[in-house]
Amino acid sequence: MTGTSSSASASDKAGTKYQDFDVADTLSKLTVQEKISLVSGTDFWHLAGVPRLGIPAIRTTDGPNGARGTAFFNGTPAACLPCGTALGATWDVDLIHKGGELMGHEAIAKGASVLLGPTINMQRSPLGGRGFESFSEDPVLAGTISAASVNGIQSTGVSATIKHLVCNDLEDKRMSSNSIVSERALREVYLLPFQIAQRDARPWAYMSSYNLLNGLHCSENPKLIQQILRDEWGFDGLVMSDWFGTYSTTEAIKAGLDLEMPGPPSLRGKQISKALSCGKLLQHHLDARVTQVLKLIKKVLPLQIPEGVEEKTIDSPQTASLLRSIAAQSLVLLKNDDTVLPFKKEKTTAVIGPNAAFATYSGGGSASLLPYYAVTPLEGIKAKSTDAQYEIGAPGWKLLPLLSRAAKTSKGQSGLDMKIFLDPPSKQDRTPIDELHIRDTSILLFDYKNPLLKTHLFYSDIDCTITPDETAEYEFSLSVAGTAKLLVDDQVVVDNATKQYPGDSFFGVGTREEIGSIKLEAGKSYSVHVDFGSLPTLTYTKEGVTAFGAGGVRIGFHRKLDRKVEIERAVAIAKKSDQVVLCVGLNSDWESEGYDRPHMDLPPGNDELVEAVLAANPNTAVVVQSGTPVTMPWASKAKAIVQAWYGGNETGNGIAEVVFGDVNPGGKTSLSFPRRNEDNPAFLNYTSDDNRVFYGEDVYIGYRFYEKTKRDVLFPFGHGLSYTNFDIKSLNVKASEDSDDVTVSVQVTNTGKTAGAEVVQVYVSPQSPSINRPLKELKGFGKVFLQAGESKAVEVKLSKKYATSFYHEGRDAWVSETGKYTVLVGNSSADTPLKGEFAVGKTLVWKGL
Incomplete structure (x- = not known):
């Protein structure tokens, strides 16, 4: 069994009505x-309750782009929104609010109130x-979008948990790295x-980060x-x-x-009892923490979610429509010379690239979940151009694509059969538990539970x-946090048990990927068997x-x-087609919690593929x-x-709608795109040395x-083209x-022939700063949708103190x-032709919100 509670216990409590307190x-x-008991979790996802007082044990769930539920392993399917940088690229607070509402409802469906x-x-x-x-490299865009998301989530009665406070900006040695x-x-x-x-949304919960901040871990930083x-x-x-x-x-x-999460506690529980008994903690210290736990439970109590409730799905056409809209609106048209796009559906189309036939819908780690479905770019394009x-x-993967795409169970279903045993394969007549x-077949067993297991040691036949x-010759691979061997028709093809090498899989715990190959015949069925031993069987430890x-x-x-043969095949169909959609990029193996990217390049061979197809x-x-x-x-x-980006469930449809012009792209870059990694400002100081x-x-x-160093970028922050033109x-x-209010207004006209959206970006620059400051900084924005020929006034309200202030270390304020301050307005950080100004008559020193 999986999960944290039996459905029987959940049903026993389903009729319970929790009373306000x-x-x-x-x-x-x-x-x-x-x-x-209340100041630490009881398991991976649940807080403690107090049954005698009617205080329920509430449930939490990941994550930033959807509600996974209580299981990494074999979890309940969920709606997956586009990744954070994609949401930031919409520059659309109303759309993000709707996405937050969806995530709140998805959390409720998973029985979670946090x-x-x-x-x-x-x-x-x-x-x-x-x-x-x-969301973004810019704190104002990131904060504004996050506030919209929090407001959307909490409008459903679910608590958002804004994270990670603070400076958890790389994965390398994240628990021991000191951010200076x-x-x-x-x-x-x-x-x-x-x-x-905090100012605009008042989140009900925060999560501290793993790292130290200036010498002290954030989770114990007063x-x-x-x-x-x-x-x-x-x-x-x-x-x-x-x-x-x-x-x-x-x-x-x-x-x-x-x-403290997760539970059972490792640094609370008995340790608190001892600290209280010896005077290291006083009762009021504990009471202060318990009070906040009770306040959160009280806030989510109106949801009336029964303890241990069974998780469910709420997939619907409305959900799909919203996900498709967010995916499409997040896309950024970086370049469109000769108005190549949008493509014509009636013309012959070639779809090429390693990302085309795979649903690259999310990054890895806490953001990963099992989606209701995931549309590949190829599927989305074929729906428009059959x-x-x-x-x-060319291959684009860091790790081989998952076997699950090709696997059938003994009953002919998509997927695999898995049996769990207490004893290793060497024991005869084992009985599965x-x-x-x-x-x-990315099988995360961190939260697998079974009442017959006394430890985390077990074995499995898959x-x-x-x-x-x-x-053709086919490759199989294994990466494992444990030990594993893979056999095809009883022939060992991959051995990741006898000799193991550390890698970065499974949040940095697991091995490197081991690969073996075997020739297989078309139309012939083969049995694939994996002997797996759980984490305690891993043959090394990693600091x-x-x-x-x-x-x-x-x-x-x-x-x-x-690679050479595959590029030749791609070039051949490119030459005979009217138009080509070439899908390249990364995936959840390249971008994931647990490790950082080794370089900024596309996977090996992908640049050569792009060059060849563009020439063809x-x-x-x-x-x-x-x-x-x-x-x-x-x-x-x-x-x-x-x-x-990574576009969630509707990735492929979002791409197809923009490529074929059903949706006019309205996204703007949420990040600057440097030409090379060496150009980025953190290049010399990024790893945890x-x-x-x-x-x-x-x-x-x-x-x-x-901007300060006059360093050229490939695409600037806030950049994004459209299939129409706008005049601001x-x-x-x-x-x-x-007054603290500054109102910036402009007239925006759609001068083209296609309806579309434009983002009015407002930057502020001090004219005579007393210290070294950026040339300009984003302080507000507004997005407007206009029909062809339509004009609208766009008004962006700024807080004067937020728009003009810097943090003075000497005053600690x-x-x-x-x-005087210059207001620069345009549609990207590199294009701000309109200029105005306002003045601050008296210096203001302030703290707080």
């Missing part, structure tokens, strides 16, 4: 042991493993998105949690640790960390049948990572490719799927480039750095001395200096 009164009735998202860390570098999860950041950069860049979200978050910003909610990110008992409690021809062109049908459609649960195994499979047919649209920028050495030769990460670029992150004019700036 007074927090102070309830606190007074709790025993000390009940209080201690959603662990959104993520609003900053992309210092293109290489961050979780860069795709966050100036106070000014901390406030102006890394904390500002959280501050804006300056961060108590002084800034609670005292300055007025936050009166719950702060939880990231999973296994609590590193002390008394220090964390005194600093303000309310909840005669489209396909060639892979569990038999499962699994749909995915079986399926495959029937190749082409006679700097947390190994938990039962580990996992990933099984890959694909026809062995000859100039009417090619290059569609790039990645959560963060990749190098594009061929960009000058490509007429059309579309940044498609000796557990030390020096934020040497200070406040000059993203476009702030490129008639700038008017209104501000008064006795924000300072809005007296003087």
Whole structure:
């Protein structure tokens, strides 16, 4: 069995109606042991309850782009929204609010009242493993989009959990790395998105980050949690640790960390009892933390979600429509020379590339989930152009594609059969303790549970049948947090048990991928068998990572490719087609929690593929799927480039709708696209050298750095083309001395022949700064949809103190200096032709919101 509660127990409680309660009164009735139980989780996803007082054990769920439910392993399908950078690229707060509402309803369907998202860390570098999860390199865009998401989530009665506080901006040694950041950069860049979200959305919960901040772990950092978050910003909610990110008992409690996750507790429970008995903790320290837990439970109580309720799906045409809209609106038309796009549906179309036939819908790690469905670009394009021809062109994977795409169970279903045993394969006449049908061969067993298991040690037989459609040499692969061998018709093809080598799979715990090959015949069925041993059987230990649960195994499979031959095949169909959609990029193996990207390039051979196809047919649209920028050495030769991100369930349909013109692209880059990794501001200070990460670029992150140093980029922040044209004019700036409001208004006209959306971006620049400051900074924006020939006034309201202030380290406060400020308005950071100004008559020194 899987999950955390039996359906029987859930049904017993389904009729329970939880009564509202007074927090102070309830606190007074709790025993000390009940209080201690409330400040840590009971398992991977649940908080403790107090049955005698009617306090339910509430459920949490990942994550930033959907609600996975309580199982990494064989979980309940869910709606998957586009990744964070894609959501940021919409620049559309109303659309993001709707996406937040959807995530809230999805969480409720999974029996969860606390959603662990959104993520609003900053992309210092293109290489961050979780860069795709966050919204933008710009703190105002990130904070504004996150506030819209939080408001949407919490409008459903579900708590958002804004994360990770703070400077968890790389994965390398993330639990031991010390982020060394100036106070000014901390406030102006890394904390500002959280501050804006707190001001505009009041999230009910925060999650601390794994790393140290200036020498002290964030989960036990009183300056961060108590002084800034609670005292300055007025936050009166719950702060939880990231999973296994609590590193002390008394220090964390005194600093303000309310909840240790996951459970059972490793640094609370008995340790709190001892700390209380010896006086290291006083009762009021514990009461303060319990109070916040009770407040969160009280806030979500109106949902009336029964404890242990069975998870369900709520897939619907309305959900699909919203997901498709978000996917399409997130796409950014980076380049469109000679108006190559949109393509014509009646013309012959070639679809080429490693990302075309695979549903690259999400990055990896906490953002991953089992989607209701996932539309590939090839499927989306074929729905528009039914005669489209396909060639892979080159491999694009870091790890072999999953075997599950080709696997059939003993009953002929898609997927594999999995049997769990207490004893190893060497024991005769083993009896399985569990038999499962699994749909995915990236098998995460961190949260697998079975009442017959006393430890995390067990063994498994994983079986399926495959029937190749082409006679060829085929490759199989295993990466494992445990041990595994793969056999085809009883012949060992891959051995990842006898000798193992550390890799970065399974959040950094698992091995490298081991690959073996065998020739298979078309139309013949073969049995595939995997002997798996759980995490305790792993033959090595690895420093700097947390190994938990039962580990996992990933099984890959694909026809062995000859890069030269595949490119030749791709070129052949490109030459005979009127137009080409070339899909390249990364996937959840390249961009994932647990490790950072080793470089900024596309996978090996992909640049050669793009060059060859562009030479064969100039009417090619290059569609790039990645959560963060990749190098594009061929960009000058490509007429059309579309940044498609990771688009969720509707990835393929979103791409097809933009490519064929059913949707006019309205996205703008949420990140600057440097030409190469060496150009980015964090290049010299990105890895965790000796557990030390020096934020040497200070406040000059993203476009702030490129503009200040006059360094050319491939595509600037805020850039995005359309199938129509817009005219932005008639700038008017209104501000008064006795008000914090600054109103910026312009007239926007769609001068083309196609309906579309434009983003009015408002930047502010101090005319006579007393310190070194960026040339300009985004301070507000507005998105408008216009029919062909239509004009509308767009008004963007700014807070004067937020628009003008810098953080003064000597005063330990924000300072809005007296003087004049230039307002620059346009449709990208590199195109701000309209200029106005306003003045600050008296210097303002301030803290708080």
